[in-house]
Amino acid sequence: MFRFSLKAFAPSLIFDRLSAMTSQSQVGQFVAQPYKYGFVTEIETEKIPKGLDEEVVRLISAKKKEPEFLLDFRLKAFRHWLEIKEPNWAGLDYPPIDYQDIVYYAAPKQKSKKNSLDEVDPKLLETFDKLGIPLSEQKRLSNVAVDAVFDSVSIATTYKEKLAEHGVVFCSIGEAVKEYSDLIKRYLGSIVPINDNYFAALNSAVFSDGSFVFIPRGVECPMELSSYFRINSGDTGQFERTLIIAEEGSSVSYLEGCTAPMFDTNTLHAAVVELVALDDASIKYSTVQNWYAGNEDGIGGIYNFVTKRGQCRGARSKISWSQVETGSAITWKYPSCILQGEDSVGEFYSVALTNNYQQADTGTKMIHIGPRTRSTIVSKGISAGHSSNSYRGLVQIGPKAFDAKNYSQCDSMLIGDQAAANTYPYMRSQQPDASIEHEASTCRISEDQLFYLQSRGIDFEEAISMIVSGFCRDVFNQLPMEFAAEADKLLALKLEGSVG
Amino acid sequence: MICSDAPVLIEICDLHARVDDQPILNGVNLTIKAGEIHALMGRNGSGKSTLSKVLAGHPAYSVTQGSVRYCGQDLLTLQPDQRSRIGVFLGFQYPVEIPGVSNLEFLRVSTNARRLEKGQEELDTFAFEDFVQERLGLVQMDPAFLDRSVNEGFSGGEKKRNEILQMALLEPLVAILDETDSGLDIDALRIVSAGVNQLSNAENAILLITHYQRLLDLIKPDYVHVMAAGRIVRSGDKTLALELERNGYEWVDQGLKALGTT
Incomplete structure (x- = not known):
């Protein structure tokens, strides 16, 4: 408890x-409460000019010294993005985003190659200390390995050596592109294709950094893995990309945290997270999202448009999402599971709290493809102030998903009389054997x-x-x-x- | 137990209170001393429950006149949580369910709040479990109820036992028990009453709100008061309750008519 x-x-x-x-x-x-992560780190930053075109995409790729295949990936995504429109079906209301008014790459200036933490700018270490994520050897969180991402780059990953002893790879995606390019080639974009949606296409074109995890066959990851994302620059979008691969019979628990300084402008965050679980593998992905939410009048805050999807590719595999969403001015996020392997299991546990003028449209998609696949959805929305909090979820049962089962529970709590809570459950079944249960409730804190x-x-x-x-x-x-x-x-x- | 030189615990003077625009208490006077057990009776709607809620500080009721002094201080300026911490306890007629909140954790937080106020040290999880196990015996409650959510899915009788368990943990100086006997079967009534009797001592006092003599057979009051139209219209010893049991409340109506305030 x-x-x-x-x-x-x-x-x-x-x-x-x-x-x-x-x-x-x-x-x-x-009333307004202090956001204690709202400070800005004064650090020299290398930024490219605002705006987005093919040259910028090439420049990002060049800065990261990427192989040809990845530049192609980016360019394809960018060209597709140009042709599609921003979605407007969510229950969100915000002024149009000017994509040319955003910096697409910002990195703290430091030595080109850091061999150990001692070479990381102390100001950066201090920043993460202040956020409660100590990276230095002596203060590290025990039994949690951390990948710390600051604006567009990963600055440090702890416990790498210890993990390597078990064959576990935990590094920045930039590093993985170089060291594990076969895995990247095989899996990147395989769960969230570049043309999946507007924000995923944008991310695929300009993604900067993020975390890469590979758990080899039969290995139970010996510690929790964690990424901590920090937006520091006010005009810089953050487009991180995370890829987690769990081979046959392996398991991992991954945690993600995020904060940003207080600015009176809105900052765009468009991430993509892809998970793959092979036979009997299990991935647990937990998020505590605390991006700056704007002030009590709704000025400023992060626009959080995120595509998270896991594929239970193997039989008896399991993917479990849990999220605590408290930040961001706008949240658009539907961590999903594609239940392809027979007897695979998808779970989604969510707490979304909105306050002041925050808007959240969040939920999940459970796509049942394989026989006897099961999914559980538990969503708790708390709306306060003038905020709006929507649950939007899809349960889809395909024709081959014999005996598929879903259970959904969506509860909303309203605090005050100005807040809104909505629930949009979508259910599609092509399989008469399937069982879909949906429960919903709305309550207030009673006197x-x-x-x-x-x-x-x-x-x-x-x-x-x-x-x-x-x-x-x-x-x-x-x-x-x-x-x-x-x-x-x-x-x-x-x-x-x-x-x- | 009446002892003439016992200290006064609570002194209610000319108390008037309303909910919305509806006056409900119209001048209640009542003094309770340490060691005493008082029974408060009266028809439905006479203001008994309102009095208990006003004393505990329910926000829906506003006091328009009068005063309540508790151990020498003005009770009415205090928040409900402060009142509880200094020793005023209300046993609810309808205990509230709080889904997802562990009963054990709730009892521990509550007990520690009171202990801190008394200058005692807080009990950690382990020490508290020992303490609660010991007190469970008083109401013969199944320890399984500690692991459930506060009152959620409890039967009426279980809820009432949980209330008396809280009284046993908080050790209040003034316990107001609002129809603790309602919804109890004969056995549960005996158990709960025995628990209350064990908790009653020379330092504390109990105000029992009830409709029935059967409770007063088990918990013997020193005083019985009858409420009507938001006032105490008659006080006596335990024979008054027996008289009510025989004759009902009609004489009260007649008395009120005589006063011209039906």
Whole structure:
């Protein structure tokens, strides 16, 4: 059981105890809470000029000294992107994005090749220290290997040697292109093709860095792997790319965290994540997303358009997504599973919290292709302030997916009377044997629940976080232990001073 | 147990309260001393539950007149959580379900809040489990209920036992038990009453809100009060409850008519 404690943050609460909690509408008065990751690191950065054309794509590829096949990949993607339109079907409202007003490559200036952490700019190490992700040897998180990505480049990956002893590859995608080009050639774009959607095409054209993971046959990855993405520049888009390959009988748990400074402009983040699980392999992918969400009037914040997809290619393979989405002004994200192998399993556990003027349209797609494939969807949306939070999910059962089973549960919690919660479940079945279950509910934090907890000596703020925590419990139980505490603190912080 | 020189724990003077625009309490006066058990009776809608909620600080009720002093301090300016921490306990008529929140964790946080206020040290998970195991015996509650969500899916009787378990953990000075007997079968009623009797001592006081003599056969009150139209209209010893059991409340109506305030 993970419970939020708000006490540690009490000094900054803007909260009148005596007038607190007199009506449901007051429960909904969210006020601005400090975003403690909002600082900017002063560091010399190499940036290319704003704008996007074929030359820019070539330039990025050249800067990364990429092989020909990858430049072709990028150019194909770019040409396709030019021909398609930005999707508008999501329940999101934002001004048009000017793609020519974005910097597509920014890198902190440092020695061209870093052989050890000692050569990494101390300012960068300090930045990650401040974010609670220590990279230096003596302070490393035990049993979590971290790949730290700063703007467009990966600056350090910890525990590489220890992982190598087990045959596990964990490095930046840039490095993988050079060292493991066969794997990259075989798998990159095989799950999310370059023409998949507008943002995936854009990412395929300009992706900068990201993480690469390869778990060989039969290996259970000895530690949690983690990537930490940090946007530092205000005008730079972040387009990271992650590829995880789990060979037959292997397993891995991967964690992803993200933060960005506070700017009053919007920053574009368009990532692609591809997962492949072969026979009997299992991948658990967990995200705590805390990009800057904009201020209390909805100014600034990250536009987060992400394509995440896993393919259960092998029999009895399993892919499990868990996400805690609390940041970004706009979230457009549907981590999905293609259940191709027979008896394969897909899972999606999500907590999405929106506040102020944040908008989230998030959910999943479970595509059942193989026989006896199973999927579980548990989505918890919490909407506060003037925010809008939509669950959008597709369950598709193909003609060969005999005895496929899906269970979906979508719960929404509204805080205050200005927030919106929507649920858009799509179900398509071509298989009469399939079983699809969908449950949905919407609730408010009731005055009676608050009063009950308070009348047992639990203060108002803690009572709220207890109730919200209880609401999210099914999802939190799915998070790896190492991550749970972070998710915990994060939601508490987002709810801080939220009521009163 | 009446002891004339016992300290006053709670003193309610001319208390008026309303919900929305509806006046419900119209001048309640009641003084409770340490060691005493008071029973509060009266028809549905006479204001008994409202009085209990006002004393615990429910935000839906506003006090328009009067005062409540608890151990010398003004109770009405305190938030519900502060009231609980200094020793005022309300046993709910309808305990609230809180999905996903572990009962054990809830009890621990609650107990520690009260302990800190009393200057005792907080109990960690292990120490608390020992403490709660010991107190479970008082209400003969199945420890399995500790692992469930707060009150979720509990039967009426289980919810009431959980309330008395909280009373046992928090060790309040003033416990207001709002129809703790409703929804209990005969055996559960005996168990819960025995638990309350064990918790009653010379330092604390209990205000029992009930409709039925059967509870007062098991928990013997020192005083019985009858509420009508938001006021205590008659007080006496336990024989008053027996009189009500025989004659009902009609005399109350007549008394009120005489006062011209039906």
